[in-house]
Amino acid sequence: MRNKRFMSLIVWLFTGCAVLAAGLRSGRPDEMERNFQAPPDAVKPWVMLFWNSDFVNKEAISWEMAAYKRAGVNGLQIFPNYEHVKGWGWAFSLKGTSKNRVQPLSDEWYECIRHAIREADRLGMQLGFHNEPGYSGAGGPWVSVEHSLRQLVERQTVFEGPGAFGKELPAAGGLDYRDAAVVAYRLPELSADVQANPRPVMRAASSHPRYPLPHASDNNSETFWVSNGEQAGQAPTKAKPEWISFEYAEPFVAGAVFVEPRSGFGPRDCELQKSADGQDWKTVKSFALGNTGPQQFAIEATSSRFFRLLITSSHVGENTQISELMLLKPGQNGSAWSLAPEKVLDLTDSMDAKGILNWTAPEGRWKIIRYGHVSTGKKIHPASPVAEGYECDKMSREAVRYHFEKGMIGRILALEPKLNGKTVVGVELDSYEGGNSDWTPAFRKEFRKRRGYDLLPWLPAWRGSTVVGSRLQSE
Numbered sequence: 001m002r003n004k005r006f007m008s009l010i011v012w013l014f015t016g017c018a019v020l021a022a023g024l025r026s027g028r029p030d031e032m033e034r035n036f037q038a039p040p041d042a043v044k045p046w047v048m049l050f051w052n053s054d055f056v057n058k059e060a061i062s063w064e065m066a067a068y069k070r071a072g073v074n075g076l077q078i079f080p081n082y083e084h085v086k087g088w089g090w091a092f093s094l095k096g097t098s099k100n101r102v103q104p105l106s107d108e109w110y111e112c113i114r115h116a117i118r119e120a121d122r123l124g125m126q127l128g129f130h131n132e133p134g135y136s137g138a139g140g141p142w143v144s145v146e147h148s149l150r151q152l153v154e155r156q157t158v159f160e161g162p163g164a165f166g167k168e169l170p171a172a173g174g175l176d177y178r179d180a181a182v183v184a185y186r187l188p189e190l191s192a193d194v195q196a197n198p199r200p201v202m203r204a205a206s207s208h209p210r211y212p213l214p215h216a217s218d219n220n221s222e223t224f225w226v227s228n229g230e231q232a233g234q235a236p237t238k239a240k241p242e243w244i245s246f247e248y249a250e251p252f253v254a255g256a257v258f259v260e261p262r263s264g265f266g267p268r269d270c271e272l273q274k275s276a277d278g279q280d281w282k283t284v285k286s287f288a289l290g291n292t293g294p295q296q297f298a299i300e301a302t303s304s305r306f307f308r309l310l311i312t313s314s315h316v317g318e319n320t321q322i323s324e325l326m327l328l329k330p331g332q333n334g335s336a337w338s339l340a341p342e343k344v345l346d347l348t349d350s351m352d353a354k355g356i357l358n359w360t361a362p363e364g365r366w367k368i369i370r371y372g373h374v375s376t377g378k379k380i381h382p383a384s385p386v387a388e389g390y391e392c393d394k395m396s397r398e399a400v401r402y403h404f405e406k407g408m409i410g411r412i413l414a415l416e417p418k419l420n421g422k423t424v425v426g427v428e429l430d431s432y433e434g435g436n437s438d439w440t441p442a443f444r445k446e447f448r449k450r451r452g453y454d455l456l457p458w459l460p461a462w463r464g465s466t467v468v469g470s471r472l473q474s475e
């Protein structure tokens with residue numbers, strides 16, 4: 001609403017400046033005054049004209065357009081709209097009336113638009129149209145799921161080499177899933193000195209039955225521990241924290257705690273605590289964890305048989321989730337590795353149409369990632385139920401062209417072609433509310449063309465939890 005008011009102000013400021021400029025150009029004060037009193041059509045304001053809730057008829061169109069013309073408005077941005085958005089009552093208060101509705105996108109509706117175009121021509125006015133039959137976005141029922149907004153998805157698999165994979169590679173799936181690429185890289189091994197650390201007995205305050213604590217110490221980022229809780233509000237709090245404890249046979253000198261949260265679901269506020277008996281705990285260090293990626297926090301060298309990670313808040317409301325957790329000796333590093341881009345193998349062509357990956361892995365533990373892209377499923381809104389449809393893929397020239405040429409705008413431009421450019425002069429995309437979209441079928445090809453290199457080796461950095469090259473390069 002504030003934006004609309006702001007836009008009105010801008011329109012009036014532009015109008016005022018244009019009138020002033022017309023007078024100044026002439027250099028004659030009397031002409032400036034005349035233009036101010038009776039602005040020429042070219043500088044008169046436009047208004048947004050909502051066709052709300054399918055209420056439209058030719059008689060009302062003629063009456064309304066003539067009224068605007070009399071009021072000094074010379075352009076109308078016609079904007080089909082619908083009432084069914086809850087909470088937006090300020091804009092749509094026409095409920096309870098069923099007469100005079102014309103179904104959007106019907107032949108009768110387009111005849112109303114043709115009538116408006118002819119009336120604009122007769123009155124010497126100009127028209128623009130929102131690019132689709134709803135309030136926000138760019139799309140409609142003509143947009144196929146293939147041309148809808150897309151996003152990248154991935155499914156990771158860990159494979160122990162050496163050996164032939166030779167089976168179906170799990171896929172993420174989703175609405176209109178299509179494959180994008182397959183990459184593989186060898187997982188780093190912990191350094192020999194970290195591997196030689198004594199193994200503590202680990203316990204947790206709670207564990208989800210399917211995500212037990214051993215998942216947090218198996219050196220595999222893809223497996224994770226989850227605290228109890230599946231409902232909002234069950235995540236750890238200060239009053240009801242979660243914890244994971246370490247009990248060593250002999251006192252262990254800790255110099256750092258290493259935590260790799262499950263990306264997007266991990267703990268936030270934590271304390272590393274020590275205890276002489278596993279009962280009474282004393283905080284050694286408090287810290288806050290980021291939402292993604294392995295993180296390591298150094299502490300003063302502290303010797304104890306008992307440590308625990310106390311978790312007092314989470315990045316999600318239901319529980320908290322950790323992929324890897326360990327205590328390190330002073331000077332040790334849990335994840336000081338980065339993946340060199342040249343170590344990321346492109347296995348895209350090794351997977352057949354059925355998703356069978358025919359690849360023989362060399363020695364080591366390999367992470368294989370099958371990337372695909374899916375429709376976000378996002379539709380334009382609010383729109384009349386008959387006019388609802390997918391938002392088109394804004395990064396696809398083909399999808400956007402189809403939207404404009406085969407959708408509502410294409411049909412409008414075919415109504416009175418001789419008046420296009422004279423009377424019908426504008427198309428608007430208002431209020432993009434289509435949500436995130438980060439992929440399109442031609443993304444890799446376009447990226448290479450525009451940026452000069454292949455993005456494939458960098459795909460593992462896409463979710464932010466894997467650093468490829470340096471952090472700067474990944475970002």
Ligand SMILES: [Ca+2]
Binds near residue numbers: 220
């Ligand atoms: Ca794990």
